[in-house]
Every structure is written in C-alpha cells, then in structure tokens.
Amino acid sequence: MNKEVKIFLADDHPIFREGLKKIIMKEKDFRVSGAAATGTEALEFIIHNKPDVAILDVSMPGLNGIEVARKIREKEIDTHPVILTMYSDEEYLETALENGVTGYLLKESTHTEIIDCIRTVLNGGYYVSKELQSFLINGSKHKNNKTGAGKAIETLTHTEKQILKLLSQNRTSAQIAKEMFISFRTVQNHRMNISHKLGIAGHNSLLMFALENQEIL
Amino acid sequence: MNKEVKIFLADDHPIFREGLKKIIMKEKDFRVSGAAATGTEALEFIIHNKPDVAILDVSMPGLNGIEVARKIREKEIDTHPVILTMYSDEEYLETALENGVTGYLLKESTHTEIIDCIRTVLNGGYYVSKELQSFLINGSKHKNNKTGAGKAIETLTHTEKQILKLLSQNRTSAQIAKEMFISFRTVQNHRMNISHKLGIAGHNSLLMFALENQEIL
DNA sequence: ATTTATATGAGTACTTATACTCAGGCAGGA
DNA sequence: TCCTGCCTGAGTATAAGTACTCATATAAAT
Known part of the structure; x- marks a missing residue:
C-alpha cells in the first residue's frame, strides 16, 4: 500500500477546499491531485485523471455530487466517490448509495472521520457518517425504489x-x-x-x- | 500598520476552520490567535484575548454568530465581528448589521474577498459580500405571511x-x-x-x- | 392439494414522545 | 434588589410506535 493515493476534491466553497486539502495532506501517502468548484469540471477532471478517490459536495453548480458519482459508475471509472454534505438527509444518502457512492460524510466531520472514510473506501468498504447510520440500517438491504x-x-x-x-x-x-x-x-x-x-x-x-x-x- | 493582526475563528465545521486558517495565514501580517466550535466558547475566548477580528459562523451550537457579535458590542470589546454564512438571507444580514457586525461574508467567498473583508473592517469600514449588496440598496421587505x-x-x-x-x-x-x-x-x-x-x-x-x-x- | 398472499390477532421488548412536576443559573428590566 | 424569561437538567408516569416472534384463517393460484 505504499503507492501514493490520488485524491480529488469538488466543492464550490474555496474555504472548504482549502480545509479539506490541508487535512488530506497531513497524511503522507495521500496527495490532492486536483480540485474543482463545479460538478461539470469535476467530472471532466475525473475522466481524464482517474483519481483514486473523489470527494464531492452535493450542492454544486452544474452537476451535483451525486450526479457526478452516477456518471463515474456509468463510465466504469475506477474512482471511489465520497459524498460530503451539509445536511444529514436520509433521501440524499439513499440516492447516493444507489448511485455507487461508497463514502458519505457530513461537513461536521472531524479530521479523523474524513481520513477514516477515505481509507475505508480505498479498501473497498463503505463508510457512512455516524449521524446517518440510523438511516442505513434498512436502506441498503432491500428495495431499490425510492426514486419513484x-x-x-x-x-x-x-x-x-x-x-x-x-x-x-x-x-x-x-x-x-x-x-x-x-x-x-x-x-x-x-x-x-x-x-x-x-x-x-x-x-x-x-x-x-x-x-x-x-x-x- | 506593521503590528500583527490577531484573528479569531468560530465555526462548528472542522474542515471550514482549517480552510479559513490556511487562507488567513497566507497573509504575513495576519495570525490566527484561536478557534472555537461553539458560540459560547467563541465569546469566552474573545473576552479574554480580545482579537482584532472575529470571524463567526451564523449557525453554531450555543450562541450563534450574530448573538456573539451583539455580546461583543455590549461588552464594548474592541474586536471587529465578521459574519460568515452559507445563506444569502436578507433577514440575517439586517439583524447582523443591527448588532454591530461590520463584515458579512458568504461561504462561497474567494480568498481575495475574505482578505479584503478583514482589511476593510480593520480600517473601520463595512464589507458586505457582493451577492448581498442588492439587499442593502433597496432595503425591501417582502416577508411576513401572518397565517396565524x-x-x-x-x-x-x-x-x-x-x-x-x-x-x-x-x-x-x-x-x-x-x-x-x-x-x-x-x-x-x-x-x-x-x-x-x-x-x-x-x-x-x-x-x-x-x-x-x-x-x- | 399444496403453496402463497392476505388479513387477522397476540406476546414481548424496546424506543420515543407527551405531560406533569421541580429546580438551579443567568441576564435584563422595573 | 427582586422579578421575569430563558435555558438548562431531572424524576416520574403514561401513551404510542417500532421490531421482532408466533399463530390462525381464508381465498386465490399453481
């Protein structure tokens, strides 16, 4: 696991991008390979650079984070999408999971949670912020509806x-x-x-x- | 003007605090003298350490940013409060200005805007994020639906x-x-x-x- | 004829909300 | 200074919803 992990960030708030970058760069094996402020830019970067992990804000101009995640899966790109959002909204979480998202973080998350999340999805696991785990219990088991x-x-x-x-x-x-x-x-x-x-x-x-x-x- | 400017941050999102800190520290004469995650902690720090500028999130546990600003003015502390918020809400802006806030930033703000804002309030001026300036001009009030x-x-x-x-x-x-x-x-x-x-x-x-x-x- | 879906009812355990009571601390106003 | 409002916390009791288990009956489908 000594290869450098390439991480991409998409959030329309510059301050947030800086904060995330700083947190990620504290890990010696992590590298921020790019950042974007809109979903469209994000998708383009991901297609061309195929980072290991893409941290995506939900509310962005253009495509939102979940739509970017869907596109990633549709195009069979080997990038792990992680959603980062302000709101602990059950519906978002479900939609995200249905679209191939393997990490779901709230912006309240601490440094440790963010790093934990990235490492978990890198190892092929699922990571959902503590505050949202109650929603998860039944959500992923059955049912693929909820879209309608x-x-x-x-x-x-x-x-x-x-x-x-x-x-x-x-x-x-x-x-x-x-x-x-x-x-x-x-x-x-x-x-x-x-x-x-x-x-x-x-x-x-x-x-x-x-x-x-x-x-x- | 060669004195070091002490800046305090209050926001309940760790990532945001990191991002702000990084942006501020790029200015050679700025120093982040402290940070807090709740309004109550923030007020306590401000009272004891009297920073030059306090950047305050609106939605925080305990006191919110605007309440902290009011307390700062009530206690006649020589700290310039700057509100930083997610929402371009007219009502918040009005309340903030009524409570002695001299800087009002959105979290969408760029590095330049943040630094500009801090320098402006330090010089005794008012800074309001571009997106909100329309509210200032036509002080219109289109609210109040008294539905019982x-x-x-x-x-x-x-x-x-x-x-x-x-x-x-x-x-x-x-x-x-x-x-x-x-x-x-x-x-x-x-x-x-x-x-x-x-x-x-x-x-x-x-x-x-x-x-x-x-x-x- | 057996299976399946549906409707009905209950045992038990746990969680959450409602509805009272009381009380300390703190800030603002008369 | 006393009073009031607000925020905080707890004791106790009851009502309601959730989450499993099990059982019986009936009708429709195979």
Missing part, C-alpha cells in the same frame, strides 16, 4: 393503503383500529408490513412517508 | 425555533440533543414549552406543526 415512491405504493394491498391514508391524517393506530373495526395489534402489524415493503424504518418514518405521499394514496 | 401560525411562531425563542426546524427534518429528541450539545431532557422540555406556546397537544402534533411550517422557520 409511487412504484412502491403500488405493491401495497388495499388494506395497507387505507391504513397509510388514515396515518397521513395523523390518526394513531388505536384510532385507525376503531375506524376499521379491527384490533390495534393488527394495525401495528400492517404498519410493520408496510414499512418493510417500502424499505423504511425508524420512528415516525412511516408517518413522514404517509404525509409526503398523501395525495397519491 | 406565523404569529405564534414569532413568540418562540431562537432555541425553540431551532428545535422546531430540526424536528421538521424528522430528528428525534436524542438526535437534536446531540446536535445542540444539550441533554435530551432539555430538548423534551423545549418541545413541551413550544407545544404550550402554540396551543397544541397530543402525539405527533408538534411534528405535524413543524412539517407544515418548515419553510417559515
């Missing part, structure tokens, strides 16, 4: 859709049970089944889904 | 609004506590206080409110 929530909804049965609809009106399981003349345990079971079908998990995540999709239920 | 909820929201304190905002991103109390460096019991207390102020009660009702009003938080 509508598709996933179609796999739900009539009863399940009915429960989702009532959920979106902020009813509790007990209230739904009463309205549907079934046990509240049955409602809970349906909720779990729905969550599994949709590939979601965690507190309130089903409620959030119901709210976001209430017009197509 | 809007009025209630205005009675909330800054901390309460921050918690509501995080809630709207589907964070749990424990996650919010971690992000704000406070106990999750305190978060729960804030949630109860918010509910009382807004006149709402019951499971998920606060989450629902946060979701419905997330764009005006």
Whole structure:
C-alpha cells in the first residue's frame, strides 16, 4: 500500500477546499491531485485523471455530487466517490448509495472521520457518517425504489393503503383500529408490513412517508 | 500598520476552520490567535484575548454568530465581528448589521474577498459580500405571511425555533440533543414549552406543526 | 392439494414522545 | 434588589410506535 493515493476534491466553497486539502495532506501517502468548484469540471477532471478517490459536495453548480458519482459508475471509472454534505438527509444518502457512492460524510466531520472514510473506501468498504447510520440500517438491504415512491405504493394491498391514508391524517393506530373495526395489534402489524415493503424504518418514518405521499394514496 | 493582526475563528465545521486558517495565514501580517466550535466558547475566548477580528459562523451550537457579535458590542470589546454564512438571507444580514457586525461574508467567498473583508473592517469600514449588496440598496421587505401560525411562531425563542426546524427534518429528541450539545431532557422540555406556546397537544402534533411550517422557520 | 398472499390477532421488548412536576443559573428590566 | 424569561437538567408516569416472534384463517393460484 505504499503507492501514493490520488485524491480529488469538488466543492464550490474555496474555504472548504482549502480545509479539506490541508487535512488530506497531513497524511503522507495521500496527495490532492486536483480540485474543482463545479460538478461539470469535476467530472471532466475525473475522466481524464482517474483519481483514486473523489470527494464531492452535493450542492454544486452544474452537476451535483451525486450526479457526478452516477456518471463515474456509468463510465466504469475506477474512482471511489465520497459524498460530503451539509445536511444529514436520509433521501440524499439513499440516492447516493444507489448511485455507487461508497463514502458519505457530513461537513461536521472531524479530521479523523474524513481520513477514516477515505481509507475505508480505498479498501473497498463503505463508510457512512455516524449521524446517518440510523438511516442505513434498512436502506441498503432491500428495495431499490425510492426514486419513484409511487412504484412502491403500488405493491401495497388495499388494506395497507387505507391504513397509510388514515396515518397521513395523523390518526394513531388505536384510532385507525376503531375506524376499521379491527384490533390495534393488527394495525401495528400492517404498519410493520408496510414499512418493510417500502424499505423504511425508524420512528415516525412511516408517518413522514404517509404525509409526503398523501395525495397519491 | 506593521503590528500583527490577531484573528479569531468560530465555526462548528472542522474542515471550514482549517480552510479559513490556511487562507488567513497566507497573509504575513495576519495570525490566527484561536478557534472555537461553539458560540459560547467563541465569546469566552474573545473576552479574554480580545482579537482584532472575529470571524463567526451564523449557525453554531450555543450562541450563534450574530448573538456573539451583539455580546461583543455590549461588552464594548474592541474586536471587529465578521459574519460568515452559507445563506444569502436578507433577514440575517439586517439583524447582523443591527448588532454591530461590520463584515458579512458568504461561504462561497474567494480568498481575495475574505482578505479584503478583514482589511476593510480593520480600517473601520463595512464589507458586505457582493451577492448581498442588492439587499442593502433597496432595503425591501417582502416577508411576513401572518397565517396565524406565523404569529405564534414569532413568540418562540431562537432555541425553540431551532428545535422546531430540526424536528421538521424528522430528528428525534436524542438526535437534536446531540446536535445542540444539550441533554435530551432539555430538548423534551423545549418541545413541551413550544407545544404550550402554540396551543397544541397530543402525539405527533408538534411534528405535524413543524412539517407544515418548515419553510417559515 | 399444496403453496402463497392476505388479513387477522397476540406476546414481548424496546424506543420515543407527551405531560406533569421541580429546580438551579443567568441576564435584563422595573 | 427582586422579578421575569430563558435555558438548562431531572424524576416520574403514561401513551404510542417500532421490531421482532408466533399463530390462525381464508381465498386465490399453481
């Protein structure tokens, strides 16, 4: 592993680029081989220079970081894309993972986390920032939907859709049970089944889904 | 003018602090005399060390950058506060200027802009990032949609609004506590206080409110 | 006829949110 | 100085959701 690791940076904030560069250059075997402020520039550089790792901001002019990652995979370039973002947004993470991203960092990350992440993806592993790991638990296992929530909804049965609809009106399981003349345990079971079908998990995540999709239920 | 200029940095993102530090240290007469990740730490350092310039992030745990600036003026400390923020938000700029801020930079700023800004405020001048200067000229106010909820929201304190905002991103109390460096019991207390102020009660009702009003938080 | 999907119900454990209570610290105003 | 508002933290109790397990019944599909 004594070869020098080429790392590329893309972020539209000059200060951030400087900070990242400084952190990376503290590692003796790492080298910053280039930097860009837009997704388009980034992709061009990556295609021509094939760095080992590309650290990509999500919000950039032109292509965003996730789109750059997708292009990297489409063109079968041997560069590990690492996403670096301000927000701990579940949806971004999922989309990123679906597009071949193997490292996902928040800008709150410490030096150690950044270096850990780079080394992990270099070794072929996945690295997701601690704050986001709760989202990950079910996300990568099954389900490749989420690009079209509508598709996933179609796999739900009539009863399940009915429960989702009532959920979106902020009813509790007990209230739904009463309205549907079934046990509240049955409602809970349906909720779990729905969550599994949709590939979601965690507190309130089903409620959030119901709210976001209430017009197509 | 041959005295060394002491500059202090406050930002909760380690990468950003590194980047800023690097940019500032390229100037021979500038020195980074300290850095902090929270507003409270920042204020303490500024009081004790009285740097010439304090570069303050807006969104930080504890006090935010603008609050730190206000404290600096209240305590009549001879430090020039410079606000550094992600968002080109008119309201923030106004509040900042009202609180004695003489420099207002966006995180998109280039090296040159940052250095220019520091030199300008050192000379007693005002520096506002180009992207924001339009707001200064036509001091227009196109806000205030008092939808009833809007009025209630205005009675909330800054901390309460921050918690509501995080809630709207589907964070749990424990996650919010971690992000704000406070106990999750305190978060729960804030949630109860918010509910009382807004006149709402019951499971998920606060989450629902946060979701419905997330764009005006 | 066996499998499969669906609907129903329950046991158990754990996490999270709501709803009270109380209290200390700190800053600003009357 | 006292009072008030805000932030902080905790004790206790209850309600609700999540996450697994298991079981039964029925209808449709193979």
